[in-house]
Amino acid sequence: MAEQIETVSGEPAWVGEHDQADHYLHLQDANIVGTRALLTCQDNLDDVIEAAAMACMHGSAGFGKSLAVNASLRALAPHNTVRVVFRSRPTTRDIRHALFHGLHLPGQPPGHPIEFDRLLKAALADRFRVLVCDEAQWMSRECFEYWRHLWDDPSTQIAVVFVGGGDCYRVLSREPMLASRIYLWQRFRKMEPEEILSVIPAFHPVWSEAPDQLISYADLHAGHGNFRNWARITNHVLQARRRGGADLDADLLKWIFSRLGGG
Ligand SMILES: Nc1ncnc2c1ncn2[C@@H]1O[C@H](COP(=O)(O)OP(=O)(O)O)[C@@H](O)[C@H]1O
Numbered sequence: 001m002a003e004q005i006e007t008v009s010g011e012p013a014w015v016g017e018h019d020q021a022d023h024y025l026h027l028q029d030a031n032i033v034g035t036r037a038l039l040t041c042q043d044n045l046d047d048v049i050e051a052a053a054m055a056c057m058h059g060s061a062g063f064g065k066s067l068a069v070n071a072s073l074r075a076l077a078p079h080n081t082v083r084v085v086f087r088s089r090p091t092t093r094d095i096r097h098a099l100f101h102g103l104h105l106p107g108q109p110p111g112h113p114i115e116f117d118r119l120l121k122a123a124l125a126d127r128f129r130v131l132v133c134d135e136a137q138w139m140s141r142e143c144f145e146y147w148r149h150l151w152d153d154p155s156t157q158i159a160v161v162f163v164g165g166g167d168c169y170r171v172l173s174r175e176p177m178l179a180s181r182i183y184l185w186q187r188f189r190k191m192e193p194e195e196i197l198s199v200i201p202a203f204h205p206v207w208s209e210a211p212d213q214l215i216s217y218a219d220l221h222a223g224h225g226n227f228r229n230w231a232r233i234t235n236h237v238l239q240a241r242r243r244g245g246a247d248l249d250a251d252l253l254k255w256i257f258s259r260l261g262g263g
């Protein structure tokens, strides 16, 4: 579904693919908002693609890293992005296999690493691609080295984007061989209270008419400037409404905080 992305000023940032699966719990009717972080991410990735470089997008969980990278690349490189995500500590073998599938290579994955690398490099030399390695905090030094090895090869035409939590930054920045090759770093931070007041009403119709005071109250007690927290709160509001048309007020929010363990 092609959709406009809401910017906090109300101007559409770009027209791109908006995928409901971007949202935590597939939150119904949620918009992608052009937050400062997302707009910066789009500019940064534009430069990274132009330079065919390596980049690292890092910051704590829920700050909108994956969504910003995915939404940006749907607009910037819709036909040449390969995204791999690891949910636990991968090995270089896992990376080879993830790329084999991500690149839709035919046949069976080769059994021998040397043969495998030859195949992957040939595929990555074929045309330019952006490789996104999400949840990169799970990767060992050896795994980062593997990406570097692919990127360093003169035949491959790739940009590599690491997306991950704080550990990703620590591991990468500790390795001069790698860190010196990272062209650009973007740190995602929590949204400040004033940004929350412009972002949240554009995020979901539930909040579009809500008084600032109520939004600030929800942010202070449960949102904490973290987008995933806000998606969670919003889903609780929707469920409460489905159950009986509850008004969005401080009482409803207090009940939601109690469900979130937010006191
Ligand atoms: N710019 C945005 N516009 C709308 N919703 C967002 C935005 N950024 C994050 N979200 C919401 O917050 C959730 C968590 O964001 P995500 O990118 O997965 O965080 P991270 O990768 O930093 O852990 C998303 O699933 C989405 O519901």
Ligand SMILES: [Mg+2]
Binding pocket: 065, 066, 067, 134, 135
């Ligand atoms: Mg993520």
